[in-house]
Amino acid sequence: MAEQIPFTEADRNDGIEPDMVDQNAAPASQTTGSGVQPMNMIQALNSAIDVKMAEDANVLSFGEDAGYFGGVFRVTDKLQQKHGLTRSFDAPISECGIVAAAIGMGAYGLRPVVEIQFADYIYPAYDQIVSEAAKMRYRSGGQFTAPITIRSPYGGGIFGGQTHSQSPESLFTHIAGLKVVIPSNPYDAKGLLTAAIEDDDPVVFFEPKRLYNGPFDGWHEKPVSPWKAQDLAQVPTGKYVEPIGKARVMREGNDLTILAYGTMVWVALAGAEHAGVDAEVIDLRTLVPLDIETIEASVKKTGRCVIVHEAPKTSGFGGELSALVQERCFYHLEAPIARVTGWDTPYPHAFEWEYFPGPQRVADALKAVISGGR
Amino acid sequence: MNKKNSQPLSLRVPEPSGRPGDAPDFSHLQMDPAGAVERPEVGSTPYAMRDLAFRLIRVLDDAGQAVGPWNPRLDPETLRRGLKAMILTRAFDDRMHRAHRQGKTSFYMKCTGEEAIAVAQGMLLSREDMGFPTYRQQGLLIARGYPLVEMMNQIYSNAADPIKGRQLPIMYSSKDYGFFTISGNLGTQVPQAVGWAMASAYKGDDKIAISWIGDGATAEGDFHNALTFASVYRAPVILNVVNNQWAISSFMGIAGGLETTFASKAIGYGLPALRVDGNDFLAVWAATQWAEERARSNQGATVIELFTYRGAPHSTSDDPSRYRPGDEQDKWPLGDPLERLRQHLTVIGEWDDERHTAALKDAVEQVRAAGKESEAIGTLGQSRPSVKTMFEEVYATEDWRLIEQRREVGV
Numbered sequence: 001m002a003e004q005i006p007f008t009e010a011d012r013n014d015g016i017e018p019d020m021v022d023q024n025a026a027p028a029s030q031t032t033g034s035g036v037q038p039m040n041m042i043q044a045l046n047s048a049i050d051v052k053m054a055e056d057a058n059v060l061s062f063g064e065d066a067g068y069f070g071g072v073f074r075v076t077d078k079l080q081q082k083h084g085l086t087r088s089f090d091a092p093i094s095e096c097g098i099v100a101a102a103i104g105m106g107a108y109g110l111r112p113v114v115e116i117q118f119a120d121y122i123y124p125a126y127d128q129i130v131s132e133a134a135k136m137r138y139r140s141g142g143q144f145t146a147p148i149t150i151r152s153p154y155g156g157g158i159f160g161g162q163t164h165s166q167s168p169e170s171l172f173t174h175i176a177g178l179k180v181v182i183p184s185n186p187y188d189a190k191g192l193l194t195a196a197i198e199d200d201d202p203v204v205f206f207e208p209k210r211l212y213n214g215p216f217d218g219w220h221e222k223p224v225s226p227w228k229a230q231d232l233a234q235v236p237t238g239k240y241v242e243p244i245g246k247a248r249v250m251r252e253g254n255d256l257t258i259l260a261y262g263t264m265v266w267v268a269l270a271g272a273e274h275a276g277v278d279a280e281v282i283d284l285r286t287l288v289p290l291d292i293e294t295i296e297a298s299v300k301k302t303g304r305c306v307i308v309h310e311a312p313k314t315s316g317f318g319g320e321l322s323a324l325v326q327e328r329c330f331y332h333l334e335a336p337i338a339r340v341t342g343w344d345t346p347y348p349h350a351f352e353w354e355y356f357p358g359p360q361r362v363a364d365a366l367k368a369v370i371s372g373g374r
Numbered sequence: 375m376n377k378k379n380s381q382p383l384s385l386r387v388p389e390p391s392g393r394p395g396d397a398p399d400f401s402h403l404q405m406d407p408a409g410a411v412e413r414p415e416v417g418s419t420p421y422a423m424r425d426l427a428f429r430l431i432r433v434l435d436d437a438g439q440a441v442g443p444w445n446p447r448l449d450p451e452t453l454r455r456g457l458k459a460m461i462l463t464r465a466f467d468d469r470m471h472r473a474h475r476q477g478k479t480s481f482y483m484k485c486t487g488e489e490a491i492a493v494a495q496g497m498l499l500s501r502e503d504m505g506f507p508t509y510r511q512q513g514l515l516i517a518r519g520y521p522l523v524e525m526m527n528q529i530y531s532n533a534a535d536p537i538k539g540r541q542l543p544i545m546y547s548s549k550d551y552g553f554f555t556i557s558g559n560l561g562t563q564v565p566q567a568v569g570w571a572m573a574s575a576y577k578g579d580d581k582i583a584i585s586w587i588g589d590g591a592t593a594e595g596d597f598h599n600a601l602t603f604a605s606v607y608r609a610p611v612i613l614n615v616v617n618n619q620w621a622i623s624s625f626m627g628i629a630g631g632l633e634t635t636f637a638s639k640a641i642g643y644g645l646p647a648l649r650v651d652g653n654d655f656l657a658v659w660a661a662t663q664w665a666e667e668r669a670r671s672n673q674g675a676t677v678i679e680l681f682t683y684r685g686a687p688h689s690t691s692d693d694p695s696r697y698r699p700g701d702e703q704d705k706w707p708l709g710d711p712l713e714r715l716r717q718h719l720t721v722i723g724e725w726d727d728e729r730h731t732a733a734l735k736d737a738v739e740q741v742r743a744a745g746k747e748s749e750a751i752g753t754l755g756q757s758r759p760s761v762k763t764m765f766e767e768v769y770a771t772e773d774w775r776l777i778e779q780r781r782e783v784g785v
Contacts, residue, residue, distance in 0.1 A: 107554070110576070
C-alpha cells in the first residue's frame, strides 16, 4: 500500500518518515463489516465514499485524476476498480464543467461527489457553485435541487505555494444555499462526508490536506504522533453519520473558548497546552449551518473567545464568528475577542511558517486575552 | 533586438454591416437554397459530415414547398399545431410586452422571429426529456400547453407565481413540462444539460437533454466546457446555438461569428454539427429529429446552429434602433417563421386566410382570458406570495439563521 500515500516534505519536517506513514496506511476501505480500524483522513474519506457507493447506486464520484489513479491524494483510490468505470471516473481539467455536470446529474436524481483537486482551483467553478447549485432549489420553487458534494483539499502547511494552500471557505459561507463542512480528524471526516453525500443541498466539503496523512500536533518543528495514536482515528469500517451542523468540543476548559476548524483545531490544542491555559477548544466542523448553541454556551461559560483560522483575516470567517459572539455573549465577555489568522497576503512559499498560524501565535493570543480582561 | 514590422500593428474590432441610418446589408451571408444540403446517415462520423457546419439546411423554398432530403414529411395536423403554437407565442409576447408598457411588470423579453425553434423542438421531444432553455424559449412551454396563466403569474410575481416571486419575470421553471429552471447567468445551463444527459446514460434510461444558448454566450467558458464533456462522455444531448445575430447591442461578429460559423465550433470537439435555417419550422424539426435519433441511439451529442434573427428588442430595457438599421428585420433574407409555415400550409391546401384569421383571433382570446385571470390575482406589486416564502427553500430545511431572520421580518 506504500505507493498510495504521498509523502510530503511537510511530513519529514514533522519528523515523520515514510515508513511511519506506510504503517499508518490501512488497507483499502471496506464496504462491509462493522469493525473499527485506525485510518488516516484519506482512508476515512475513501471509506465514506466507498460505503455510500456500495449502498446507493445514485452515488458516483469523479474529478481530475479521480478515477483510475484514485486522485492525487488517493482519496478516491480503488473506487473505480470496486464500483466500475461509470461510477468513478476521470474528468477533463475543467472545474466549471465538473461542477456543472454534477448539478445536472443532481437535478436528474443522482448524488454525485466531485473532487476539485485543490481548493485553489475552485474559482473557475465558482459561478456554477454560487449562482447555480446554491440557488437551484430556491429559484425553481423546489422543483429542481442540486444534492451534490464538492470535495476539495484546502489549506496550507505542505509547502504548496500560493496555488496549493489557500483557504477560501468564507467565499462559500457567504452564499445562501450552500453548506460548508470542514472536518479535522478521520472519524469526523468519514461521518461528515457520509452526511454530506446524503444531504439534499449542495455541500462544499473542504478537506484539510495538512491532516490527510495525519501526523500533525500543531508544531511544525516538533516530532508528532501518527494518526493511529489518536482516538479520533479509530474509524468504523461500516456506515455511520456525523450530523452536519454540530460542533465538537475537543477539550473542555474554563478560562476561555477557542473556536477553530480544520488543521487549526490541532494548532489550537497545542497553543492552549503551550500557554498553560485551561481553554475550551471547539471544533466547529460545520461553518454553515453553524452550531451557534455550542459556541454560545461555551463563551458564556468562559467569558473569553479566541478564533483561529488559516484564511486571511479580512472578511475571513473569524469576522462572522466574532460578530456572532459579540451579538449573543456581549454581557458575558470579559475581554475583547481575538483572532489568530493567516495574514492578508497571498500565501507565500518561503515564509510558510511565518504565515501559517502556529501554536506560539495562538498561545500569545490566549495570554493576551486572559490578561486583557478584568 | 526587436523585429521590425513592415507597417505598425493595428487592432481590429469587428463591426456589423449596417448601423442606424444605413441600408440593411446581408450580402455577406452564404445560404444554400432549400433542399440543397445532403442528409447524412445518423451514424455518420463528425469528420465525414463536417462540411454541414458551413452549409444551411433548409426545407421550405421561396414558393412554400417542402423540398429536399431533410423534408420531415410532417402530417398537416402537426403542421397546423405548430403554426397555432407559434401564433399563440407571438400573441402572448405582444400582450406581455404591452403589460410591461402599462407598468404591470418590471420586465419582459419577446422571441419574435425565433418562434419556430422552441415550438418545433418542444413539440418533437418528450416532456420526459429535459430542456435547458434560455429566456427566449417560451414557445416550448406554450407548444406543450403549459397554462398561460401560470406564465403570467410568474411574470407578475403575484400570489400565484409558481416560483413565489423569487425570479425575474420570464424566468420560468417547470419540471413536469421538461423546462429546466432558467438562470440569468448566460450559458450555465449548457454543461448542466450535459450532466443531466450523462445521468440518464449512467442510469441506463432513455431520456435525453436539449439545451439552448445564444450566439453571444458561446463566448462563455461554460459552452466550451459543455462541448468537451458532451464529446468525452458521449452524452445524449442536443446542444443548440440560437444565432439570432444580436447579443443585446453586440452583433454576432463580436462573439466570433465572422470568422467561422457557430456550428463549426462543434468540429474541434469531434461532435457533429448541423447549421439550420431557424426560421424554417420543417428544417428545425428535421435537424432536431436527426440529432434526437443520434442521441437516443447512444451515439452522443449534436450541435445545431439555428440561424435566425431577433426581431424584437433584447428585452423591454433595450432599444435596437440605437444600434442597428430600423428595417433590418424586414430585410432578413430568411423571412418570418410564421409566414413561411403559413405559406407552406396554404400551398399544400391545408390552410387558408379564413382559418388563419380564426387562429389569430383564437390566440388573442386565449391570451386575453389568461390575462384577465392572472391580473385578477394581481400584477406586479398588487399581490404577491407570502413574505414567509422568502425564507423557504433556501435549504431543504430552514436553519436557525433563517428562522431568526424570518421572525425579525415578523412572519
